[in-house]
Amino acid sequence: MTRFPIPVTVLTGFLGSGKTTLLNRLLKDPELKDTAVIINEFGDVAIDHLLVEQASDGIIELSDGCLCCTVRGELIDTLAELVDRVQTGRIAALSRVVIETTGLADPAPVLQSIMAHPVLVQAFRLDGVLTLVDALNGASTLDSHLEAVKQAAIADRLIISKLDMGGARENLAQLTARLRQLNPSAPILDVGKAGLGDLFDCGLYDPQSKSADVRRWLGKAQDEDLHGHDCDHDDGHAHHHHHDSRIRTDTLIHDGPVPFTAIEMFFDLLRSTHGENLLRMKGIVELAEDPSRPLVVHGVQKTLHPPARLPFWPDEKRGTRLVLITLDMPGDYIKRLFAAITNTPQIDMPDRAALESNPLAIPGQ
Ligand SMILES: Nc1nc2c(ncn2[C@@H]2O[C@H](COP(=O)(O)OP(=O)(O)OP(=O)(O)O)[C@@H](O)[C@H]2O)c(=O)[nH]1
Structure with missing residues (x-):
């Protein structure tokens, strides 16, 4: 039995921060058995989907590419296709969708794809954004990569991974203070202790509860949705992603x-x-x-x-x-x-x- 709107969780975090590891752990829980997982891979040989341990028909892989450009249309099509499969009985039950972004993704366009789409918004509701932050590399990553800052600022839950590794707790207080400054409202959790109840059913995503920067990023993503945008890759025109x-x-x-x-x-x-x-x-x-x-x-x-x-x-x-x-x-x-x-x-x-x-x-x- 599928109840609409279906909750969508966006799982983000910089490269290697532990998204797939957390996802694998969560998917073992019987409560998540009717979950569809959408993975956006970076690199022309898909590997991530091989490492997600779930019956393969529950996993949908989006093609290589930058989420803000090529993949956004594909994400919308994939979500629309999921609704169609539910309505035509090709999927018996769908209780949740988890979208794992690439570590280099700015999550704003993903959120915008769901929240601003007139049809999708009837079928799906954004449940929350989970952002993994690697305790070992998190601080230097925030220094060097704007995407990581955006991922942290936009989160409903900030989840610190790798606290079990040697030396990981040494700079934890500074890392936590920095995250708190970027995102004052999201609870900061230890991945080792976070259970389903801590991560899902965050409530409707509310950009108003986020900092001014997040609202600006989301607004920008929406403008680009409405007016097209000048982001481009190796095919000649201007490109604005330093990555x-x-x-x-x-x-x-x-x-x-x-x-x-x-x-x-x-x-x-x-x-x-x-x-x-x-x-x-x-x-x-x-x-x-x-x-x-x-x-x-x-x-x-x-x-x-x-x-x-x-x-x-x-x-x-x-x-x-x-x-x-x-x-x-x-x-x-x-x-x-x-x-x-x-x-x-x-x-x-x-x-x-x-x-x-x-x-x-x-x-x-
Ligand atoms: N010790 C320890 N290792 C972890 C933890 N989380 C992830 N790892 C390890 O970190 C490496 C990368 O983890 P992944 O889950 O693949 O990271 P990811 O964010 O999905 O990576 P990308 O999709 O490439 O961005 C793997 O070797 C994991 O076993 C953790 O909490 N503790």
Whole structure:
């Protein structure tokens, strides 16, 4: 049984702040069994949806792209399609929708898509915006990325992740004070202690209860909705998102297994040569030592999280798929490094053995 309007939760937070981890935990709760999850991926090889542990038909993946442009139309279509599926009985029950944004998204256009759409607003109600903030990297991220500031300011719940990690509590008081200043009304929660009751049914989203900046951002998103906007990507016209000019996404694919030592070497070299430029790295690896279960690797800025093993491959594809999001990364260093460690032949480039004897053998660092 579906009751309209269906509550929509927007789950946001900067790259690697723990959105998928929280979502996986929440989706295990039987209360969320009739939940549709919409994921907006960044990078041309979709990985996120593989890492969300739910029966696959509940997960809808939006294409790669900036939410403010290409994907906004797709999000509206997806929500409209969900309503259609409910009304035609193709979905037996839909009690909630969770939209996980990419870590680089400004959430304002997502909210605006729902709140300002004349038809969608009948079928959906915005229940709340949950923003994850990484206790280790949160402060420096707020310093460097306006998107992270917007995500925090717009939240109904600010959820601090990774408090269980070494050193995470050292600067917690400053981080909390900063968040409080950005967003005086949202409760600040520890992700380890937050349950369904703390996160859902936040009440109708009310921009009036947010700071003046949030109202300005939402208003701007609405203006762009009504009048079109001049945001654009690599196709010639003006672009106003600093993330698109300085941030790049590299997708690395290798068919066939890779030894663990090679993967380790890849990350070590990247971190030692370009640690400052790394924003996010994630992917799945077919390990030479045990190709039957994929290794899931996550790096967030300079933190390399302990790799985990999935019990089985989530789809029929094997091999290694990595997505790296970097800031001001020079040239194609990443691609050349990856080719070298996977021993993919390239003219005038070292292979893994050459890199082992001279880690700086690749120009560009
Ligand atoms: N120790 C610890 N690790 C965490 C916590 N939350 C997330 N992680 C780890 O942080 C890494 C990134 O977590 P994700 O949940 O993939 O982050 P995300 O925000 O979905 O990442 P993007 O979608 O790329 O922006 C993974 O290795 C997680 O296991 C936490 O509270 N504690």
